Amino acid sequence: MNSRIAFFAAAAALTASFSAQAQFAKPEDAIKYRQSALSVMGTHTGRLGAMVAGRVPFDAKAAQDNAAVIATVAALPWGGFGAGTEGGKAKANIWTDAAKFKANGDKLAADAARLDVAAKSGNLDQIRAAFGAYAGNCKTCHDEFRNN
Amino acid sequence: MNSRIAFFAAAAALTASFSAQAQFAKPEDAIKYRQSALSVMGTHTGRLGAMVAGRVPFDAKAAQDNAAVIATVAALPWGGFGAGTEGGKAKANIWTDAAKFKANGDKLAADAARLDVAAKSGNLDQIRAAFGAYAGNCKTCHDEFRNN
Numbered sequence: 085m086n087s088r089i090a091f092f093a094a095a096a097a098l099t100a101s102f103s104a105q106a107q108f109a110k111p112e113d114a115i116k117y118r119q120s121a122l123s124v125m126g127t128h129t130g131r132l133g134a135m136v137a138g139r140v141p142f143d144a145k146a147a148q149d150n151a152a153v154i155a156t157v158a159a160l161p162w163g164g165f166g167a168g169t170e171g172g173k174a175k176a177n178i179w180t181d182a183a184k185f186k187a188n189g190d191k192l193a194a195d196a197a198r199l200d201v202a203a204k205s206g207n208l209d210q211i212r213a214a215f216g217a218y219a220g221n222c223k224t225c226h227d228e229f230r231n232n
Numbered sequence: 233m234n235s236r237i238a239f240f241a242a243a244a245a246l247t248a249s250f251s252a253q254a255q256f257a258k259p260e261d262a263i264k265y266r267q268s269a270l271s272v273m274g275t276h277t278g279r280l281g282a283m284v285a286g287r288v289p290f291d292a293k294a295a296q297d298n299a300a301v302i303a304t305v306a307a308l309p310w311g312g313f314g315a316g317t318e319g320g321k322a323k324a325n326i327w328t329d330a331a332k333f334k335a336n337g338d339k340l341a342a343d344a345a346r347l348d349v350a351a352k353s354g355n356l357d358q359i360r361a362a363f364g365a366y367a368g369n370c371k372t373c374h375d376e377f378r379n380n
Contacts, residue, residue, distance in 0.1 A: 107279065120268035123268040127261075156300065156301060157304070
């Protein structure tokens with residue numbers, strides 16, 4: 085273990101987010117992971133959003149597939165914001181206001197699970213309502229915690 | 233629509249992979265998407281692999297969580313290799329030997345689904361066998377279709 089990793093490992097051990105941080109050998113790995121997960125989430129959110137907004141025809145199977153991916157991936161990025169992983173577009177308040185950031189991530193994951201249930205109904209009105217609740221979390225987080 | 237996108241859209245319309253290509257507005261978006269999905273898959277494969285290899289203690293819940301992510305994400309990258317999306321580390325034979333590439337991707341997704349079932353058993357020997365079959369596809373594909 086080189087000294088840089090040892091430093092981050094030691095810093096992480098002092099925080100509540102040790103288990104998440106310990107999943108990555110280097111801070112850059114955590115940044116790449118969270119950016120990748122958010123990118124995949126964004127692609128499938130965009131596809132479902134296009135159906136919800138009527139820009140592409142509604143396809144119940146495609147809606148279900150997109151919502152299932154979203155529900156799985158929406159739980160992932162937050163583990164990539166452990167102590168010592170500042171960087172990318174992340175604002176400093178992700179770490180200084182960690183409780184609020186975590187609450188937003190948890191709510192997004194819960195709303196994504198509800199979106200998955202709604203998509204399985206095949207009812208576009210239900211999907212649209214669930215999508216609105218889910219996507220609101222994206223906007224809140226980007227407004228408050230992301231540099232554009 | 234600018235001329236470059238129009239060109240790719242026209243090229244894509246001539247191929248069987250139109251529907252995948254049509255999911256992305258620009259080739260760069262497809263490249264970013266597949267790289268992101270593969271990166272997330274690689275992270276969770278590495279975590280499960282560390283348990284299978286005994287480098288970290290076996291944790292049945294963590295193994296299930298990782299396998300569930302892998303099973304969902306393993307189906308995604310291949311839709312990002314549509315016509316006109318050459319680039320990144322992708323070798324040209326992905327497009328010139330598309331049937332073989334698709335067969336590898338399909339087998340990987342099927343083996344990932346079996347790994348998910350094995351992980352739910354909580355039995356490390358079953359997980360190890362299923363992981364070996366799954367991970368073999370990663371190696372085959374990297375050897376044949378990826379520039380390192």
